[in-house]
Amino acid sequence: MEKTHTGARGRPARLSRTDIVEIAKRILKKKGGDALSMRRVAEELGSSPMSIYRHVESMDHLIVLALDELAKEIPKPDLPEDPQDRVLVLWLALYDCLAANPWALDVLAKEMSIGPTILWFVDRIIKSFVDCGLSYEGTSQAYNMVWKFTVGSLMVDQGQTYAEERFDGTPIARQFMISHMGDHPNLKALMSAAPDADHRGRDRYVENLKILLDGIINSK
Amino acid sequence: MEKTHTGARGRPARLSRTDIVEIAKRILKKKGGDALSMRRVAEELGSSPMSIYRHVESMDHLIVLALDELAKEIPKPDLPEDPQDRVLVLWLALYDCLAANPWALDVLAKEMSIGPTILWFVDRIIKSFVDCGLSYEGTSQAYNMVWKFTVGSLMVDQGQTYAEERFDGTPIARQFMISHMGDHPNLKALMSAAPDADHRGRDRYVENLKILLDGIINSK
DNA sequence: ACCTGAACACCGTTCAAGT
DNA sequence: ACCTGAACACCGTTCAAGT
Numbered sequence: 001m002e003k004t005h006t007g008a009r010g011r012p013a014r015l016s017r018t019d020i021v022e023i024a025k026r027i028l029k030k031k032g033g034d035a036l037s038m039r040r041v042a043e044e045l046g047s048s049p050m051s052i053y054r055h056v057e058s059m060d061h062l063i064v065l066a067l068d069e070l071a072k073e074i075p076k077p078d079l080p081e082d083p084q085d086r087v088l089v090l091w092l093a094l095y096d097c098l099a100a101n102p103w104a105l106d107v108l109a110k111e112m113s114i115g116p117t118i119l120w121f122v123d124r125i126i127k128s129f130v131d132c133g134l135s136y137e138g139t140s141q142a143y144n145m146v147w148k149f150t151v152g153s154l155m156v157d158q159g160q161t162y163a164e165e166r167f168d169g170t171p172i173a174r175q176f177m178i179s180h181m182g183d184h185p186n187l188k189a190l191m192s193a194a195p196d197a198d199h200r201g202r203d204r205y206v207e208n209l210k211i212l213l214d215g216i217i218n219s220k
Numbered sequence: 221m222e223k224t225h226t227g228a229r230g231r232p233a234r235l236s237r238t239d240i241v242e243i244a245k246r247i248l249k250k251k252g253g254d255a256l257s258m259r260r261v262a263e264e265l266g267s268s269p270m271s272i273y274r275h276v277e278s279m280d281h282l283i284v285l286a287l288d289e290l291a292k293e294i295p296k297p298d299l300p301e302d303p304q305d306r307v308l309v310l311w312l313a314l315y316d317c318l319a320a321n322p323w324a325l326d327v328l329a330k331e332m333s334i335g336p337t338i339l340w341f342v343d344r345i346i347k348s349f350v351d352c353g354l355s356y357e358g359t360s361q362a363y364n365m366v367w368k369f370t371v372g373s374l375m376v377d378q379g380q381t382y383a384e385e386r387f388d389g390t391p392i393a394r395q396f397m398i399s400h401m402g403d404h405p406n407l408k409a410l411m412s413a414a415p416d417a418d419h420r421g422r423d424r425y426v427e428n429l430k431i432l433l434d435g436i437i438n439s440k
Numbered sequence: 441a442c443c444t445g446a447a448c449a450c451c452g453t454t455c456a457a458g459t
Numbered sequence: 460a461c462c463t464g465a466a467c468a469c470c471g472t473t474c475a476a477g478t
Contacts, residue, residue: 010460011459038452048463050453059452110379114393116400123404130406136413144376144419145428149365152372156364159330173334180336184343186350193356199364208365215435230441231478258471268444270472279471444477451470458463 015047017055017065025066033103036063063107068115070097070104076120083131084213087146088206090125094118095150095205102158109151132217142216149212150205157200235267237275237285245286253323256283283327288335290317290324296340303351304433308426310345311366314338315425318374325378329371352437362436369432370425377420 023044027036038059042049056062074097077089098105108114122143129139160173181188243264247256258279262269276282294317297309318325328334342363349359380393401408 011462013461015462037450039450050464051462053453054461109375110382114396116396119397119400119404119407122397123407126406126410130409136410137417139410140414140417141419141428144417145369145431148372148376148428149369150372151375152368152370155329155371155375156368162330176334177339177342180339184339186346187339187343189350190346190356190359194360197357197360197364199361208361208368211365211435211439212432213435214439215431218438219431219434231443233442235443257469259469270445270474271443273472274442442478444475446474446476448473449471452468454467455465456463457465459461 013055015045015051015055020045020052020055021062021065021069024062025069028063028066028103029101033106036103038062064115067104067107068117070101071115071117073097074117074121079124079128083128084217086128087125087132087213088209090121090128091146091150091209092202092206094121095154095202098150098154099157099202102154105151105154105158109155134217134220138216138220145216146209146212149209153205153208160200233274235265235271235275240265240272240275241282241285241289244282245289248283248286248323249321253326256323258282284335287324287327288337290321291335291337293317294337294341299344299348303348304437306348307345307352307366307433308429310341310348311370311429312422312426314341315370315374315422318370319377319422322374322378325371325374329375354437354440358436358440365436366429366432369429373425373428380420 020041023041024036027040027044036059038049038052041062042052045052052062056065074093077093079086080089098108125143126139129142130136134142163173177187177191181191240261243261244256247260247264256279258269258272261282262272265272272282276285294313297313299306300309318328345363346359349362350356354362383393397407397411401411
């Protein structure tokens with residue numbers, strides 16, 4: 001819905017949508033989702049907040065545009081022969097992008113706005129699931145399950161890291177559990193037997209995803 | 221950290237933390253996470269926004285307090301004999317509570333702040349995983365995986381529902397995919413073979429959780 | 441000891457006016 | 460056609476003052 005000015009009537013545009021999205025993307029990458037505001041974009045643009053609305057419908061719209069730009073940056077991985085490996089590699093590309101851009105995860109999880117660019121991945125994931133022997137119904141369900149698991153993994157890991165930042169590196173949930181172990185014998189046994197369990201990060205995601213994929217494929 | 225006034229010096233308190241948390245909980249339940257503000261709580265309390273800070277450290281703190289109150293309301297389910305059924309029933313209790321209170325999901329996923337009340341569930345989930353034959357390391361990982369899957373399931377389902385609300389009931393992601401099917405043969409095949417796939421809701425969560433649990437237990 | 445009003449430093453967005 | 464300033468209706472929180 002970009003305004004394409006056919007001809008040259010009226011005042012020439014000083015701002016462009018591309019510039020605006022570019023600045024939004026930079027703020028999001030550097031400062032995160034909370035830091036983005038129309039007023040901030042305007043400031044970096046050297047114009048008034050309201051000028052942005054001539055090129056972009058709303059702040060939500062601006063974020064969606066930034067999201068599709070981000071999707072274009074995802075490197076398309078080499079695809080292995082084995083279909084299950086292929087599934088893994090494809091999801092991992094998405095995981096890596098979202099892990100590096102927490103703001104994008106929030107938008108994607110909450111608003112479900114997909115740009116055309118991401119469909120390259122979707123298409124190949126579908127193919128790979130089918131090659132694993134799943135029906136189309138099974139593929140549809142599998143895709144949805146892995147997407148949910150991926151969103152949850154990133155969300156929980158990010159939340160944990162964020163909470164630790166706020167409270168000077170103390171894993172607060174752990175601390176809290178330790179102080180209440182007395183009332184909960186099984187929790188106590190677990191904390192003693194596996195005291196330094198940290199389930200964050202890419203390696204753990206890969207490990208978990210393998211378990212999940214085995215579960216999905218064996219269930220059919 | 222509640223201020224316990226020993227003796228009766230000074231002005232008597234008109235407000236109490238319990239009242240404040242009660243009102244916060246009501247706003248959260250009725251209007252959702254975005255609607256909560258100190259100013260709104262103050263209004264319903266019939267006092268100035270700043271009086272709240274005498275009883276509660278910050279808005280974040282207030283939300284955490286409301287969250288623990290919510291945890292107290294979760295009905296503790298009857299636990300079946302079979303350990304895998306037990307795991308399912310316990311997670312489902314948490315799922316139901318979070319599905320009914322989206323604001324709580326946001327807090328829990330982002331801030332990782334747990335109240336003591338929820339540990340009843342944690343303890344029993346641990347026991348059940350161990351009874352399924354998992355080691356303590358395995359249990360720790362399993363717990364983490366299911367938590368991530370649960371968070372992701374709720375988040376994605378809620379996001380989808382929210383997006384549909386905003387755009388008059390149209391499943392936008394689906395619409396969008398249909399319009400780009402031309403470039404993506406596998407996507408097209410899937411959309412034709414499984415056209416009305418809706419993966420939302422409690423029943424699908426149960427179904428998926430069973431697959432996930434089978435995958436986890438068989439992997440050990 | 442508890443509560444309040446004014447103020448600070450922010451928001452997204454509307455609307456009428458300027459160039 | 461494009462940009463702007465003032466204004467609206469909000470935020471959480473600090474700080475000094477009142478009772």
